[in-house]
Amino acid sequence: MKKIILTSLLGLLLTIMVACGSEEEASGGDSGEGKLAELQESGTVTIGFANEEPYAYEEDGELKGAAVDIAAAVFSELGIDNMESQLANFGSLIPGLQADQFDVVTAGMAITPDRCEQAAFGEPEMVYGEGIVVQAGNPLNIQSYQDIADNPDIRVSVMSGATEVGYLESVGVSDDQITTADDIPATFSAIQSDRADVTTATEMTLRMAVETAGEDLEFVDSFEQPDIEGVPSYGAAAFSQDNTELRDAYNEKLKELKEDGTVAELLEANGFDPEANMVEAGEVTTESVCSGENY
Numbered sequence: 001m002k003k004i005i006l007t008s009l010l011g012l013l014l015t016i017m018v019a020c021g022s023e024e025e026a027s028g029g030d031s032g033e034g035k036l037a038e039l040q041e042s043g044t045v046t047i048g049f050a051n052e053e054p055y056a057y058e059e060d061g062e063l064k065g066a067a068v069d070i071a072a073a074v075f076s077e078l079g080i081d082n083m084e085s086q087l088a089n090f091g092s093l094i095p096g097l098q099a100d101q102f103d104v105v106t107a108g109m110a111i112t113p114d115r116c117e118q119a120a121f122g123e124p125e126m127v128y129g130e131g132i133v134v135q136a137g138n139p140l141n142i143q144s145y146q147d148i149a150d151n152p153d154i155r156v157s158v159m160s161g162a163t164e165v166g167y168l169e170s171v172g173v174s175d176d177q178i179t180t181a182d183d184i185p186a187t188f189s190a191i192q193s194d195r196a197d198v199t200t201a202t203e204m205t206l207r208m209a210v211e212t213a214g215e216d217l218e219f220v221d222s223f224e225q226p227d228i229e230g231v232p233s234y235g236a237a238a239f240s241q242d243n244t245e246l247r248d249a250y251n252e253k254l255k256e257l258k259e260d261g262t263v264a265e266l267l268e269a270n271g272f273d274p275e276a277n278m279v280e281a282g283e284v285t286t287e288s289v290c291s292g293e294n295y
Helices: 002-026 034-042 066-077 090-098 145-150 164-170 184-192 203-210 244-259 262-269 286-290
Strands: 044-049 057-059 062-064 082-087 126-128 130-135 156-159 178-181 198-202 217-219 233-235
Touching: 034 044, 034 244, 044 066, 044 090, 062 066, 066 082, 066 244, 066 262, 130 184, 130 203, 145 164, 156 164, 156 184, 164 178, 164 198, 178 184, 184 198, 184 203, 184 217, 198 203, 203 217, 244 262
Parallel strands: 044 082, 156 178, 156 198
Antiparallel strands: 057 062, 126 233, 130 198, 130 217
């Protein structure tokens, strides 16, 4: 009799477990519906960005820029039309992803092997080089990163968290020559107040920012692009490493928008050269940059 009761109880338990399993499968299993489904249901994606024109920046309370426009187009294709923006210092963007403050970072952020260990990057959306801004007339005749390394008296201000800090160090610029600032206007202010002699960032950022910065600053057109790892840079959207499903869905739509010409149009509308700054689908992959093959 005990054996019959035990057998019945075991059968009932198995039935309950199977039923629970079926319910979990129907609702998406232990992982729930996933970040993509969650965003599609809410219709809103939270974007982290830093004020760096023309990649992503805020103007009159509105989020603008090439990376922003590309992200908006991709998310619209995914059925997510509302972008809730959150301004952060550039160096806080990846930590913000890791802390779930943002669903995605869109700031034209350069893909690097180190960053690939901290975030899941989408496929490259743009390619760009470096630039420098100095005091008007370039009194110290700074034409390259090597010029900065060769003169220990030259002081350089760089946006916190930017890849340029590592670039400078790789050519021999000493740590005591480098100071960091929250954003590009702050690096310009450092030069204007004689706390720095030069600043460096991506070429497009500095070209556009210096136009409204005042006549006491000058973009150096003759700057020599450094022959170092990471230059040129490939910019992409970045996601939490827990949200690779969202990243993969983003990549799929991004590929379609590259192939139909939308991405090239959005780059051009934001001042980029659609030929020089465009990364064709499959031309250079995030995997190849993360591995160091294209870095």
